[in-house]
Amino acid sequence: QPAVPGADWLFSPSSAVIGRFSPSSRSPANMAACVRALRGCARLPVSASSRRCSALSRARGQYTSQKVRRTFIEFFTEQHRHRAVPSAPVRPRGDPSLLFVNAGMNQFKPILLGCADPRSEMASYQRVVNSQKCVRAGGKHNDLDDVGRDVYHHTFFEMLGNWSFGDYFKVEACAMAWHLLTEVYEIPAERLYVSYFSGDAASGLPADEETRHIWLSLGLRPDHVLPFGMKDNFWEMGETGPCGPCTEIHYDHVGTRNAAALVNADSPDVVEIWNLVFMQYNREGDGGLRALPQCSVDTGMGLERLLTVLQGKRSNYDTDLFTPLLSAIHQCSRAPAYSGRTEQTDAGRVDMAYRVVADHVRTLSVCIADGVYPGMTGAELVLRRILRRAVRFSTEVLHAPEGALASLVPTVAHILVSGVSVPQSSHPVQFTVATRWLLAICFKLYCWSRSTAAVAWSLHRNLGFPLDLIDLMLEERNMAVDKHGVEQLAAEQEQVSEGGAEERGLHMDLQSLAELQSRGVPHTNDSPKYSYSLQHNGTYVFSPCRASVLALYCNQSLVSEVSEGQRCGMVLDQTCFYAEQGGQMHDQGYFTKDGLQTYVFQDVLFPVECVRLAGGYVVHEITAAETLRTGDQIQLHVDETQRLACMVKHTATHVLNFALRELLGSGVVQRGSHVTADRLRFDFSYKASLNVSQLQEVERMVQDIIHQNDVVHMQEVPLARANQIAGLRTVDEVYPDPVRVVSVGVAASELLSNQKHKHTSVELCCGTHLLQTGGIGDFVIVSERQMVKGISRIIAVTGEDAKQAREAGQVLLQEVEALTARIATDHTPSLATAQRLSKEVGLLTDAVESTPIPQWQRRDLQTRLKALQRSMWTPCHLLVHWTRTCHISEYVLMVPLYIKCLV
Known part of the structure; x- marks a missing residue:
């Protein structure tokens, strides 16, 4: 360790640290000495330039x-x-x-x-x-x-x-x-x-x-x-x-x-x-x-x-990250080989197309492997634009056949050596067909509106078509996009988006967090959020929690006192409130302050509006009902109804995840979830939307676990040990250590000691859960659909809401059956009767679509109603009716109905 003026310490590379300097000693002379010493410690020889050039040539x-x-x-x-x-x-x-x-x-x-x-x-x-x-x-x-x-x-x-x-x-x-x-x-x-x-x-x-x-x-x-x-x-x-x-x-x-x-x-x-x-x-x-x-x-x-x-x-x-891919593109296209030309020297934009396709297929492969699929919002929409850009350059410039992009993915996986999955080829094929349709629509709209800006922005904003490709399509037909008009429309959309943005609440800044740590303020102990019990009569008891106010955060700084009406963040030594995380909504409730009562000896209530985590501190967002100071003693009370409802939905989410994997296979991966007091939302990867029988089976499996009234075990386990549990499912998050393991029917310790134990729901989770599955009561999937290709979303309700959904489903079923019987008795309805019945079918279809009922039943009723609509207006029915009337007014009315039936 050479002595260097101004250096606190200076070690060789093998000692973990190679130099740190006190701020007061960073003079140019001291730093120069430190760097010279550093070069000596690290043994950095000064080689001749010619030697380095020849070494680089050899290394190429x-x-x-x-x-x-x-x-x-x-x-x-x-x-x-x-x-x-x-x-x-x-x-x-x-x-x-x-x-x-x-x-x-x-x-x-x-x-x-x-x-x-x-x-x-x-x-x-x-x-x-x-x-x-x-x-x-x-x-x-x-x-x-x-x-x-x-x-x-x-x-x-x-x-x-x-x-x-x-x-x-x-x-x-x-x-x-x-x-x-x-x-x-x-x-x-x-x-x-x-x-x-x-x-x-x-x-x-x-x-x-x-x-x-x-x-x-x-x-x-x-x-x-x-x-x-x-x-x-x-x-x-x-x-x-x-x-x-x-x-x-x-x-x-x-x-x-x-x-x-x-x-x-x-x-x-x-x-x-x-x-x-x-x-x-x-x-x-x-x-x-x-x-x-x-x-x-x-x-x-x-x-x-x-x-x-x-x-x-x-x-x-020209590096080995791209040359095998460019060669593969050439083999599946009908274009000259890639030659690296740019701008004016690139005739027909052929080499540009090679670079676009090579780059975009890498992006698509990695994104889809990481669970981002082309869609209509956010990152999914951007990926959709990338896909369309790649397909258009591939088919229209390189003249590659349909499905060529998907055939390139194995080459990408081989180059990156990162286990990239091979996506299905349906996206490029579907887009190739859609491109032909969009080309026709684009120019028809242009002829009608005479506004290329409006057409271009509509295709870009609503359908995900890249602006540069729209510009290219118009250029090929001697037209041009009004770029200034597009920029104006984009600016207007941005203003609308900003205007609709919601307040994101209080967020403690870095300086305040650092100040809390420098003051020695301990991180919030939030373990009391798990302190609740189940009584013999099936009710849950949530004990209040006494706490001390350690810090108050207002207007981006720490303060010692807030007055009535001020909105602030409050940090306590401990809390029983659940801070929003892991997909579960934060707790609501209130607290009272010791020694603060009204003239009628009633406690003054401080409602808690939101609860957030910030660097190990739980921040309770409140609007002060009275003056509040650091050091005050308070008593916290969670909203028991809201907390219990979230517990029900969260446990039901775990059981649903388990049922889906059991039914559809281990390839099902959770892509997101959100738990509120009203319902649960669960996103997962699967190739298609679930059919009626699959929806029914998932509900049956969840209900079986509910009826078994299994114990829900919650146990803290070292992260390394938890990862050894067979069947453990995790999501892409950074987990604490130790981690909380939530399992149904079997404790984590038993799962670790006996790997052959029965297969059950087991996940890493910090949320609050029921202590027995019977508390879910009932479970109904009220919505299931594919958000984007390969990602499905389920929305479900539990308890009394599930019961009401079943009852509503039965009522609608009876109405559909009654209408079916009425239509079946009238083999040759008059025009007025057919119109009336058609309207009834339409109203009933709307009710089936909008009413919360079991999704499997919704699909079944929708199928029946479509069949009813078709049965009333078959060509045979229309022709029979036409032979019985010759009124021109009825002919005029029947023609669109006849066309509708044929379509």
């Missing part, structure tokens, strides 16, 4: 995508003691602000925002490395429009990254990056340029001279260290949240020149390969910046761009 034939990925991970895990974390799915975990995971840091946002569960493994992360699957299509980071036009943009890519959460910072991050690129990958240093933050007077931010001096100390020439402003070198998570200056490493594909002028100039010859973000500020709701209590490092390097450098290519599409 050796570096495959798998080797590059593996080398990156091993460099940080073996030399710098990082923890390798698997890639998160491309569907974000519980983050409604994102359509897709678009950066490596997405899965670590709970750490950066201070809301990671303190019992989870994530809370212990300090040094992390991984390769993250990313999709950038839609939202703030959207590369969809650029894909195909150049050779380095993608909608799907892999992000190699390393992170420090309160551990190392700028010096170590820069040194490790430089070592990996120049010594491990042996990239010539003279081809690398770095940018740093030049400061922003409007925000009161100085230039990041610290980073500049670090790079100079690492041996970079001054003309290779370049300053840039907020746009290029200041990274922000969103409108609010952690942010900070960043430094980017760029590579010059040409070399033997000074390419500083091409950095951040959107030149294909000089491209960014690695971005190092230093999160040291938090963007507040008012736009201001505050220093973070703990600094973090977030780096990201695109695998595709790095591989292009290491394999000596000028295009990402």
